[in-house]
Amino acid sequence: MSEQQNTEKGKKTNKKRAAAIVGVFAKHNFYSNGFTPEEFRTTLEDLGPTYVKIGQIMSSRTDMLPREYCQELEKLRSDVKPLSAEDARAVIEQESGKSIDALYREFRDEPLGSASIAQAHYGVLKDGTRVVTKVQRPGIADMMREDFVLLKKLAGMVSMSAEDEEGSEAVDLKGILEELEKVTWEELDFRVEADHTRMFRELCIEDETVVSCPKIIDELTTERILTMTYVDGYSVSHKERLIQDGYDCLEIGKALTNNYLHQVLDAGFFHGDPHQGNIMISSGVPCWIDFGMVGRLSDENIIAVQNLIFALVQEDAEALTNAALAMGTVHGKLNKARLMDDLEGISSRYMSAANLKDMDVGKLMTELTDLLNEHHISVSAEYTMMVRSLVTMEGVLEVLCPELDLFDFLREKLLSRAKENFDIKEKLTSSVESLAAGALRTAKLPGLATDVLRNLVKGRLKIGFEVTGYEEPLHVLINVIKNVMLAIFACVLFSGSCMLYSAQVTPMVDGMPLFALIGFAVSIALAIYSIKKLVKAAGKR
Numbered sequence: 001m002s003e004q005q006n007t008e009k010g011k012k013t014n015k016k017r018a019a020a021i022v023g024v025f026a027k028h029n030f031y032s033n034g035f036t037p038e039e040f041r042t043t044l045e046d047l048g049p050t051y052v053k054i055g056q057i058m059s060s061r062t063d064m065l066p067r068e069y070c071q072e073l074e075k076l077r078s079d080v081k082p083l084s085a086e087d088a089r090a091v092i093e094q095e096s097g098k099s100i101d102a103l104y105r106e107f108r109d110e111p112l113g114s115a116s117i118a119q120a121h122y123g124v125l126k127d128g129t130r131v132v133t134k135v136q137r138p139g140i141a142d143m144m145r146e147d148f149v150l151l152k153k154l155a156g157m158v159s160m161s162a163e164d165e166e167g168s169e170a171v172d173l174k175g176i177l178e179e180l181e182k183v184t185w186e187e188l189d190f191r192v193e194a195d196h197t198r199m200f201r202e203l204c205i206e207d208e209t210v211v212s213c214p215k216i217i218d219e220l221t222t223e224r225i226l227t228m229t230y231v232d233g234y235s236v237s238h239k240e241r242l243i244q245d246g247y248d249c250l251e252i253g254k255a256l257t258n259n260y261l262h263q264v265l266d267a268g269f270f271h272g273d274p275h276q277g278n279i280m281i282s283s284g285v286p287c288w289i290d291f292g293m294v295g296r297l298s299d300e301n302i303i304a305v306q307n308l309i310f311a312l313v314q315e316d317a318e319a320l321t322n323a324a325l326a327m328g329t330v331h332g333k334l335n336k337a338r339l340m341d342d343l344e345g346i347s348s349r350y351m352s353a354a355n356l357k358d359m360d361v362g363k364l365m366t367e368l369t370d371l372l373n374e375h376h377i378s379v380s381a382e383y384t385m386m387v388r389s390l391v392t393m394e395g396v397l398e399v400l401c402p403e404l405d406l407f408d409f410l411r412e413k414l415l416s417r418a419k420e421n422f423d424i425k426e427k428l429t430s431s432v433e434s435l436a437a438g439a440l441r442t443a444k445l446p447g448l449a450t451d452v453l454r455n456l457v458k459g460r461l462k463i464g465f466e467v468t469g470y471e472e473p474l475h476v477l478i479n480v481i482k483n484v485m486l487a488i489f490a491c492v493l494f495s496g497s498c499m500l501y502s503a504q505v506t507p508m509v510d511g512m513p514l515f516a517l518i519g520f521a522v523s524i525a526l527a528i529y530s531i532k533k534l535v536k537a538a539g540k541r
């Protein structure tokens with residue numbers, strides 16, 4: 001077939017696909033009132049597996065879509081019709097350049113699972129290593145590339161909006177599609193997931209007898225196939241089976257929690273989708289799998305999260321506000337006083353003695369990010385993914401070991417880190433001791449005084465005062481400051497005169513620059529005058 005015929009065939013295919021997409025949009029009556037969250041989900045389902053995958057990616061991006069849309073997209077189904085055994089084998093052989101029999105001692109045609117982009121098969125390599133090979137669906141990359149081109153063309157015809165207290169706000173669907181396209185290309189290149197897995201092992205796995213993850217088989221990993229060691233176990237969701245097998249669910253929960261907090265607060269590299277299906281139990285050891293979606297936090301991000309938690313624990317509204325602002329970008333005019341009041345409300349509600357026992361960290365972080373959005377502060381994608389990951393992780397722990405307090409673990413970790421970074425011998429001077437003693441005395445002030453101080457900090461209370469009996473010391477202090485400034489000015493003037501002298505600036509007097517001579521004279525006179533005054537002031541003391 002000639003190149004021209006191929007081009008014509010491609011155009012006909014695109015037109016046919018475009019007509020099918022438009023037909024689906026028309027079926028859902030998009031031109032009437034735009035897409036509601038439910039209509040958006042069902043539309044993606046009707047468009048097929050490619051769009052289901054797009055929707056699954058979008059479900060975690062509250063920085064791109066309103067939360068109500070993301071929550072609806074979480075309902076998208078993940079199981080799709082599996083590839084035939086012949087197609088799966090063909091992809092492996094094409095990518096590796098070897099036959100299945102040359103690669104595997106055993107290869108099972110029945111897939112372990114099937115999704116929109118790929119499916120997984122169990123195998124045993126020639127050296128006896130038990131593995132899972134993830135196989136990409138043939139033609140899926142080309143199909144998604146064409147679909148994105150068509151979708152971006154159609155994006156201008158579709159309207160989506162989110163309602164808030166201040167009215168309706170349009171959603172930039174075309175911009176969202178462009179961002180999703182970048183994410184999708186990463187998902188289609190299995191080498192990216194392989195790199196994620198290697199990095200996770202290096203940064204987040206400290207002791208494989210406590211928490212583990214698969215190893216990548218490099219020689220059987222390419223853009224379209226991904227091979228890793230097989231995890232012989234079952235999902236953490238099977239709590240009854242764990243108990244029957246004699247495992248302590250609370251200990252497993254503690255190991256997962258410690259490792260997850262290590263990912264977020266130490267490594268700055270965490271599992272982006274830690275749902276029950278991605279956490280296996282193998283011989284009693286939790287094992288993370290599927291690193292297609294990971295999150296990253298810079299050192300600055302981690303510090304901001306730490307500051308946020310410390311401010312919550314201390315119920316410091318001002319520190320909480322500053323930490324929250326460090327997590328996002330302000331768009332438009334910010335009413336900081338109102339933001340501080342709103343954040344104080346959240347802090348007071350969650351940090352009360354009654355609520356601490358049943359602290360829902362995920363809900364707290366979600367409320368905080370929602371509040372920032374209400375104040376037109378857009379939270380970065382890194383924090384958004386962390387919050388979603390945290391919510392998912394807390395859901396896993398709630399089922400596995402509801403008695404475990406995630407917030408308590410978080411607080412203890414941060415306090416432990418603060419102690420490690422504080423050298424008591426070096427930092428604790430006599431002045432700090434005095435300050436600490438003063439603080440202890442202040443803590444005994446009546447509650448009314450505490451309220452007055454709090455209102456003063458918030459700018460709700462104005463105090464007028466007059467200093468009496470200190471006029472003379474203040475007058476002496478002011479004079480000392482003036483004379484010190486004169487002495488500094490004399491030094492600066494003398495230095496400038498030296499530079500003029502070196503530059504031999506005209507006019508000259510007896511071979512010396514006139515301005516330099518004047519500068520020297522004035523600076524010396526000022527220096528003598530200021531020193532005399534300072535000595536005199538010292539004598540008065």
